[in-house]
Amino acid sequence: MGLKRVELAPGVYHLQGGSNMGLVVQDGRGLLVDSGLDKDAARRALRLAEEAGAELAAIFITHAHADHFGGAYLVQRRTAARLYAPALEGAMMEHPILEPLYLFGGAAPIGELRHKFTLAKPCRVDSTVEAGPQEMGSFQVEVVPLPGHSPNQMGLAVGEVLFCADALFPAATLAKHGIPFCSDLDAMLATLARLPEMEYAYFAPGHGPAYRSGAEIAAACAANRERLMEIRALIYDGLTGPRPTGELVRAVADHFGLRLAGATFYLLAQTTILAALASLERAGEVAATVEGNRLLWRRTAPQS
Ligand SMILES: [Zn+2]
Known part of the structure; x- marks a missing residue:
């Protein structure tokens, strides 16, 4: 599946594919948000960064689901980018067996769960991040807690754009899959209530197109809450x-x-x-x- 590059603000791109990514380019340096499912997704993102004339300086992974960090090992092999991740999620990225392990109730998982959709290749977490404004490889960003879909999922705000990971799913996904993946229902409901109140112009999710502030993000969050x-x-x-x-x-x-x-x-x-x-x-x-x-x-x- 190809990646569609949508520029939401100058130098801030939403890379839309099976699992979306984000790319921020400033002064010839790049910041990647999530890495896609596998090496193919990561390669496409690296190509887009190269086309934008950016050398990747940092990569931020929002949460430890294989479709978001499965390509990170390749980014680390090909670039010197520093990898940032939230606590707990980062531990699972370094020990990806934890995802199929928890899905299988703590027992050594069956073969089906050892597929790349639930068992990613490990990556190295260079820095564990806390919420709040910070510098990430010379980029001024804000790390925004969005727990619920996974225990310690965090989004990344760059200026007016919030990369909001899997805090919400598009209507089409809700219709098709019916039961959105959720680790902590109360936390996810609270995140969905807070999200439309946040003062960003765009909300760029891990799946589906970006939402504008106001009615668009509010309606999408309401649909997820209702489900x-x-x-x-x-x-x-x-x-x-x-x-x-x-x-x-x-x-x-x-x-x-x-x-x-x-x-x-x-x-x-x-x-x-x-x-x-x-x-x-x-x-x-x-x-x-x-x-x-x-x-x-x-x-x-x-x-x-
Ligand atoms: Zn996810």
Whole structure:
């Protein structure tokens, strides 16, 4: 898949492909945001940087999903760019087995999960970043926390543009996949509530085209919030009696008319269902119990 280069501000590019990237060019130096899925994606980004006359000085990875950092090792092999990443996410980039490992419940993952979509090649994290304004390879940037989709996802603001990673998904993705990947539902809802209030002109996501400030980003965030709230409500409504996790995954997938094609898709969906259950548990609405050696979810709040 090719990369489409969209200039959102002078020298600030949104590279739109399967997984998007960002490229910032100033005075012959480049800053790359995310690296794409694999070496092919990274090569395309390096070519665009070269065409823009930039030598890569820095690369920032927003979160540790293989489709965002899988190409980073190649960037490190080809350039002297320093790699910046949020804490925890960075640990997973250095030890990418953690992604299939957590998807498979902590056990050594099955072969299917060892595919490049869930198991990336490792990269070296040179600096762990905290939130706030900072200098990154001579670029003045601001690191913006956007947790929820992954535990410590962070966006990168350059002037008027916020590279907002997978804080939200385009309507087409919501329609196709139904269940957006989510690690912490409450955190993701809070991020989606905050995002449209942030004073940037453009929000450049990890998938799909960029959004303008105002109505455009607000509507997109609202659609994502509604979908997550709907999933949370579906699960609560489905707990008319004690249910195992698998039944809840099925109920939500059926509701959206999804056919989960393979273990990887199933386990990704299951993570979001577990995130919703944890949100309900935090609110005191459901509890996990073990009965007859089965893990079952049940409502705790009295029905009115
Ligand atoms: Zn992601």
